[in-house]
Amino acid sequence: MKTVRGNFVPYVKLFVVFILFLFLFQSSLFSQTENKKVVAKSGDGIYSLLRKNKLNPNVYFNDFVKLNKDKLGKNQSLFIGETYLLPVQKKTTVSEKTPAKPEPPSAKTKKAVKAVVYPIFGNKYSRVEIKDNTLRGTVYYLISGHGGPDPGAIGQYGNYKLSEDEYAYDVTLRLARYLIEHGALVYMIIRDKNDGIRDNSILPMDKDEVCFRDKTIPYNQLERLKQRTQAVNNLYSKNRGKYQRLVIIHLDSRNKGNDMDVFFYYHGRSKSGKRLAKNIQQTFKSKYAKYQPNRSYSGSLSSRSSLYVLRNTHPPTVFIELGNIRNPHDQLRFVLPDNRQALAVWIGDGIIKDYKSR
Numbered sequence: 001m002k003t004v005r006g007n008f009v010p011y012v013k014l015f016v017v018f019i020l021f022l023f024l025f026q027s028s029l030f031s032q033t034e035n036k037k038v039v040a041k042s043g044d045g046i047y048s049l050l051r052k053n054k055l056n057p058n059v060y061f062n063d064f065v066k067l068n069k070d071k072l073g074k075n076q077s078l079f080i081g082e083t084y085l086l087p088v089q090k091k092t093t094v095s096e097k098t099p100a101k102p103e104p105p106s107a108k109t110k111k112a113v114k115a116v117v118y119p120i121f122g123n124k125y126s127r128v129e130i131k132d133n134t135l136r137g138t139v140y141y142l143i144s145g146h147g148g149p150d151p152g153a154i155g156q157y158g159n160y161k162l163s164e165d166e167y168a169y170d171v172t173l174r175l176a177r178y179l180i181e182h183g184a185l186v187y188m189i190i191r192d193k194n195d196g197i198r199d200n201s202i203l204p205m206d207k208d209e210v211c212f213r214d215k216t217i218p219y220n221q222l223e224r225l226k227q228r229t230q231a232v233n234n235l236y237s238k239n240r241g242k243y244q245r246l247v248i249i250h251l252d253s254r255n256k257g258n259d260m261d262v263f264f265y266y267h268g269r270s271k272s273g274k275r276l277a278k279n280i281q282q283t284f285k286s287k288y289a290k291y292q293p294n295r296s297y298s299g300s301l302s303s304r305s306s307l308y309v310l311r312n313t314h315p316p317t318v319f320i321e322l323g324n325i326r327n328p329h330d331q332l333r334f335v336l337p338d339n340r341q342a343l344a345v346w347i348g349d350g351i352i353k354d355y356k357s358r
Contacts, residue, residue, distance in 0.1 A: 035067065035085040040078040043201045045338035049078065053086055061291065063087035069294070074259070074329040076292055077336070120188060121177055122196015128180050134352055135184035138243045141232045141315060143189045144172035145250035147209035148217025150224065153253030155325035157202070157335060164251040164325055166195070166203040167334040171322065172249045173197050174344030182352060187212060187235055189228050199337040225308040236314040243355070245276060246317040247347070248309060251325040251334065259327040261288075261299035262343070265310065265319035268303035272316035277301055279357060280318060280350030287346050320347065 038053060046064055047057040065076060067085045078084065114130040121128070145168045146152030152164030169190065174197055176186045192209045211217050211224075212231045218224050232246055252260070264281050266273040281301045288297035304310060310317055322343060323330035333339050 035088060037083050038086055040080055040082050040084060042080055043336065044078050044080075045336045046076055046078065047338040047342075048336075049084070050086070055086065055089065059090070060087045073332070074295075077329075077332040116180070118177075118180070120191060120193070120196065121173060122198070124199075125177060125197045128177055130183060131181045133183040135179060135182045135355060138184045138245070138355060139187070139235075139239045140176075140179055140184050140351070141187045141189055141235060141244070141246045142172050142176055143228055143232070143246070143248045143309070144168040145248070146224075147190045147192075148211075148224070149207055149219045150217070150221070151205055151207075153251055153325045155253070155327075155331060157328075157331050160202045161205070162203075162325055162331065162334065163205045164253070165209065166205060167325070167340070168249045168251055168322070169195065169209070170198055170203060171334075171340050171343050171347075172247075174341055175247070175249070175347050178344055178348040179351065182348075185239075189231050190217075201335045201337065222308070229309050229312045232309075232313045232315065243358075244315040245272075245351070245354075246313055246315040247351070248317065248319045249347075250319070250321050251323060252321045253326055254324045256326045256328075258324055259329045260321075260324055261297055262323060263300040263302075263321050265302060265304035265307065265321075267310045267317060268305045270316050273310075273318060274303075275357070276316055276351070276354045277318040279354035280320070280347055283350035283353055284346055287342075287349075 036053070038049065040049065044052075046061060050057045050060050050064060064084070064087055065072065067087060071079065071082055071084060073079060116128050116130065117126050118128055119126050144165065146165040147169065150165070152168070154164070155162040169192060172188070172190075176188055177197070179186050189212045190209055191212065191214075192206070194208060195203075195206070209217060211227050212235075215227060215231075218227060236244055254260070262284055264277040266277040278301060281299060284299055285297045288295070304319065307319060310319055323333050325331065325334065333343065
């Protein structure tokens with residue numbers, strides 16, 4: 001009988017290679033299913049943390065909350081220095097996939113993107129792309145509270161002081177940009193040439209805000225209110241016959257222990273103003289239910305006809321209080337830039353809902 005020599009060695013080598021490949025494959029598979037750990041830094045919110053780690057917040061927000069529900073503060077805030085688990089990246093679907101170098105559109109599908117430059121939004125955000133014409137033909141007047149010699153309410157945040165006018169202005173700018181993206185004509189009644197949209201947590205106080213157009217803001221409170229009221233009413237007459245609305249944005253100041261959700265005022269005799277306020281409030285309720293399912297929304301809606309600007313301006317108006325600037329929990333709603341952007345978008349979505357329901 002003939003013995004075959006030397007043929008066993010290649011099979012042994014092949015078997016070893018196969019085992020090594022299997023080990024590497026399993027290690028790779030394990031690494032893909034293991035949750036990465038990250039440490040929250042100053043200014044981080046869930047959205048910014050996910051984006052920094054190349055995870056789409058719209059896809060992974062709820063997964064992040066489930067993974068870290070015992071480590072989140074009020075309003076789903078993060079604690080500086082705390083370690084959080086990131087969701088495992090899901091298998092990319094065709095709808096989620098974004099090629100690194102997309103092919104140029106054909107002549108049939110190529111569509112020019114309309115963009116307008118608004119220096120008031122600052123260098124980073126000055127170019128605004130018009131996404132659609134949902135609000136085409138509408139006119140919105142936006143007033144951020146206080147400004148100029150009056151900083152408004154002051155809150156203490158660690159070693160820093162927070163002024164109402166700076167944070168109200170930043171949210172108002174973001175809202176203006178969002179409305180323009182959807183085709184609206186927007187007038188910023190209180191303006192600051194130096195302070196565009198800012199992605200900082202601490203917004204330094206200044207006194208160089210002016211009232212439309214470039215009018216120095218008076219020190220006297222009543223004169224300030226008259227000035228911005230007159231600016232709106234003059235523009236209202238100029239745009240007579242168009243769909244016009246006024247949005248006023250403030251931060252409240254109450255006892256430090258009093259935390260509150262965003263709440264709304266309207267003039268008692270204005271059905272359109274009440275509807276606008278109600279639609280924005282309902283939008284906030286639905287957003288809370290989606291993004292903060294573990295807590296209820298308690299923001300109120302009420303008539304406040306005694307407020308000077310509500311009583312004397314011509315367009316239907318909503319007066320919005322974003323929260324208590326002195327409360328540590330509410331402060332996170334203003335200090336984190338992602339939260340300021342969310343506030344602006346939620347208000348904007350409520351405005352769009354109101355316009356569609358007219």
